[in-house]
Amino acid sequence: MSLVSVVYKSVFRRSSTFALAIVAGAFGFERIFDPTCDAVFAYINRGKLYDDCKATFAAQGGAEEE
Template sequence: MSGLTLYPSVLFRRNAVYLSSIFVGAFAFEMAFDSASNKIFDAINSGRQWKDIRHQYIQKAEEEEE
């Protein structure tokens, strides 16, 4: 039981530590959420994005210039 009471007292002892932990946690959550949502979006739209089909159009443009 003493382990459960130690964590809040360390975290909430000073306002700066409390706010810092909130900001760091929010930043880490944002980075993880953004990367996960981008991976899911790329998996769903694979082959239909510009980064997937760009090479087809670049080769055509180079062939037309020659």
Template sequence: MALSQTIYNTVFRRNYIFVGAVFVGAFAFEMAFDTISDKVWDRLNAGRQWKDIRHRYVQDEE
């Protein structure tokens, strides 16, 4: 009971804190989801992306 009361008093009691917590949570979720999605995409398409085959087509200007 004490934990739920503490969470209520710190987050849900004031609207501006609740809205801020929602925005921070959404931003953190977006960053984590994008990072994980990029890693999965890179793993599934390894060897077929420009960053993997660039050295075959672009020559250094040295």
């Protein structure tokens, strides 16, 4: 039995299992894609983000009060 026939019989044969596979796939994709994009953004902008400059702002006394 080939992999294609096993996937067809277990997922694509019924609409309910196909819809569940789509929902589960979207959830899994989101759980992987979001942290990956955050890590790439932090890597590209390292040294420019607040978390990187927090010590500098604390040493200056924070924001000026009016």
